[in-house]
Amino acid sequence: MASLYPLEALNRILRHARNAPFYRAHLPVTPVQSWEDFKRLPFSTKEDLRRHSPEGLVCVPRQQLLQYHETSATTGAAVSVWYSEKDLKEIRSRLGNWGVGFNRDDRVLIKFPYALSSIAHFVQAAAHHKGACVIAADAGTAVTPLRTVVELMRKLQVTVLATMSLQAVVVAEAAEMAGFDPRRDFPHLRAICCGGEPLTPYRRQLLHDIWGVPVYDNYGMTETGPQAMDCPERRLHPFQDAVWMEVLDDRFEHEVAPGETGNLVVTSLTPRATPMIRYMTGDRVRLLNQPCACGQSITLQHRGRAADILRVQGKPFDLWDLQSIVFQLPSRRFWKAAAEPEGLRFIVEHERNEFPLQPALLERLRQAHGVGLRVDLVPRGTLYNRNEPVSFGRPGKPVYICDAAELAALVDGSQASSARRSAGG
Incomplete structure (x- = not known):
């Protein structure tokens, strides 16, 4: 993002941040006089x-x-984040203008976690801000297992499903297991709103193929609150007046060239109760300067977590790259990937009884990506046990990357199960 934000306004944010014990010790007391000064802040x-x-x-x-x-504390102790009334009002107003267009005719089923997480509360506030009715289904509990979510969507004529993108696939599978066609048997559903994980164009298309409705994204994290949301054109635009985004190289020394992928560092531009100053998010992103029909000029691509990049034969593969490969396979819903010395290895669950995987397709993918490629096709239930409706509906943070040993164990386990079934065991 070009350095156009007024330094005077930025210094007001820095003065505000120094009210916190951490920032009082962490930040210099002198104002920044230039953007070079800002880039020297820790x-x-x-x-x-x-x-x-x-x-x-x-x-x-x-x-x-x-x-x-x-x-969520999936990688260590939890981080505490506080919000003031002013913070919540700002977030509610921003998300209320989400491209999905919440309105008084909507019934929004929220299948995000409510306990201590923030996104469910923010989406609920945004929907209420526009007069929409909310069904708080939570992320999946004994009270709202998948079969109940499917029943609620049908009997309450839900118009918007708000959930993580993987969960939208899970709900569709649960509907199919109950004998419903997601495209036909939910006639009131008009949109899906996603968050909580990167929404690649391949996953977005998969959801549209399954449900037959447009899919809208937003980007943020508990530490920062929402930072970007989809416009009506379904393009993800950052809140340029609320958060400053730096996209830095892997050494965190310089900004990458415009349009290149790098590591996202964010600074709050509004006086939050717990502001972030040059916060290293751990996310890999691209910022594209592309005029949009909505009037915005900057589009954000969230490419995934830096920690999840697979490096194969010297080449990095992020979540976008991996999903671009999976999307071309006959089955695309549930998968994991690992890096091996020979190349990339995928485990993909069957979606149908017949799963034709043509050698010519694998060869084309190998040629396109320049690395070895192996795909193991495993029975439904290898990655997600459909016989446990609560755990199937609540897989936690989506995990697509594992190490080679874990992937091999999953394949070996599925083959052993298939052998037992064939032997009548």
């Missing part, structure tokens, strides 16, 4: 946030704190 890391949770990053009086959330 980074903030997730470990910094962990060490100073729960209240070391709070910049407002205790009485102004209105809502508390935590990160």
